[in-house]
Amino acid sequence: MDERAALARVADLVPAAGDDAALLDDTVVTIDMLHDRTDFPAGTTRYTQGWRAVGASLSDVAAMGAAATGAVAVYGAPDFDPGSLEAFVRGARDVCERVGAEYVGGDLDDTAEFTTATTAVGETANPVFRSGAEPGDAVCVTGDLGRSAAAIDAFAAGDEERGNDLFRFTPRVAAGKALAPHATALMDSSDGLARSLHQLAEASDCGFSVDSAAVPVFEDVAFERAVTFGEDFELVCTLPPEDVERVETEVSLSVIGAVSESGVLLDGEPLPDEGYTH
Numbered sequence: 486m487d488e489r490a491a492l493a494r495v496a497d498l499v500p501a502a503g504d505d506a507a508l509l510d511d512t513v514v515t516i517d518m519l520h521d522r523t524d525f526p527a528g529t530t531r532y533t534q535g536w537r538a539v540g541a542s543l544s545d546v547a548a549m550g551a552a553a554t555g556a557v558a559v560y561g562a563p564d565f566d567p568g569s570l571e572a573f574v575r576g577a578r579d580v581c582e583r584v585g586a587e588y589v590g591g592d593l594d595d596t597a598e599f600t601t602a603t604t605a606v607g608e609t610a611n612p613v614f615r616s617g618a619e620p621g622d623a624v625c626v627t628g629d630l631g632r633s634a635a636a637i638d639a640f641a642a643g644d645e646e647r648g649n650d651l652f653r654f655t656p657r658v659a660a661g662k663a664l665a666p667h668a669t670a671l672m673d674s675s676d677g678l679a680r681s682l683h684q685l686a687e688a689s690d691c692g693f694s695v696d697s698a699a700v701p702v703f704e705d706v707a708f709e710r711a712v713t714f715g716e717d718f719e720l721v722c723t724l725p726p727e728d729v730e731r732v733e734t735e736v737s738l739s740v741i742g743a744v745s746e747s748g749v750l751l752d753g754e755p756l757p758d759e760g761y762t763h
Contacts, residue, residue, distance in 0.1 A: 504614050504688075505548035505672055506607070513607045515545035521599040526637060528645035529652060531569040534601065535576025536653045541675065542605035543584055543656035544718040548673040549614075550665025551607030553586035553658045558603045561596035573601075576653075584658040607658075611665055615688035618670035618723040622744040624693055625729070626721050627660050627737060630678055631706030633716035657720045663735040664720065667728040677715035680760025682749050685721065694750045695742035715761030 486494070506515035519525065519538050529537075539556045546553045558577055560570060570593075578588040586605070594600075618624075636651035657673070664671060670689055674681050678700070682693045702711040723744055724732060732738060749756045 505545040506551070506605075508549070508612055511608055511610050513546055513549045513551045513609060513612065514604065515542050516602060516604045517541045517545070518600065518602040525599070526640040526648065528640050528643075528648055530649055531572035532576040533649045533652050534599070535573035535578075536580040537576075538601045538603045539577040539588065539605065540580045540654060540656050541718065542603040543580065543586065543658060544673045544675065546605050546607035547584075547656050547658040547661035548671055548720060549607065549609060549612045550661045550668065550671060551609035551612065551658075552662055553581070553584045553605060553607045553656070555587045555589050556581050556603060556605040557589055558591040558601055559594060560591060561594040561600040561602075563595070563597060563599070565593065577603075580653070580656065584656050586658075609665065613661075613665050613668045613671040613722075615670050615672050615685050617668075618685055618689035618691050618744045619725075620691060620744050620746050621726065622669055622723040623726050623729050623740050624682070624695065624721070624723050624742045624744060625738045625740050626674065626678065626701065626719055627657050627739075628717070628719040629701045629703040630674065630717055630719060631703035631711030631714060634706050634710050634714040635703055654718050656718060660720055660736045664722050664724075664732060667724055667732050668722040669725065670723045672721055674717050674719045674721050675715055675761065677717075677760030678712040678721065679749075679756050680713070680715070680758055681721045682756065683758040685723070686749050689723075689744075692745040692747040692749055693742055693756075694745045694748075695752075695756065697752050699739060699741040701739045713759045
């Protein structure tokens, strides 16, 4: 059973689950877990691990259109090497500072494999969910897709400096806040653009028609890999057409297509539901 099947299994027990973060009054809260074996290639520094792990949770806050306020993390390792622990905390602190949040601590545990669990908290009076897209809306993405794929290639090629640099992304908190008054649906692209579109289509009971030429792809990453690899933590949103130009004055966006009645199509052909799976 993969993550999506597991979530479906408990959906009736946790009716509020399904968006990027949980909502408690005006507070959004989210949690993530990452491991050495599955999330951090050889050569990833502890500083980058702290940054990326906390950044992943901050991205969920951004995907609700919320302001990020704080984060905590669990640090689990075979031993508590002082330099490694301090580097992790510096990375966690620095990514929080990048988006105006505060890193306020966490927990330590003795684990066989380096593992971290991170929680981020934010505030919004007007959250944006995945369920509001309407036919005729524009579908847009921030940034470029495929950055994490390029990072993996750099690590594989032994270019650890480039791999670490690409892994340290800036969570799109500012963009999420700017999008919130206008977006009809919003989520992050951590599972890849293709899967994100299918998730939005399911939540909003709609479809999408996407133009491949309009999709922003990072440097030399192949198109198919860029839209299915995931872990880019960009934002995918839908906007009323009349709001696009106004939002573009505040957020760097690419309009990649439009919301339709049904089906998820790329250049008129079905786009498979493929992406990152835990």
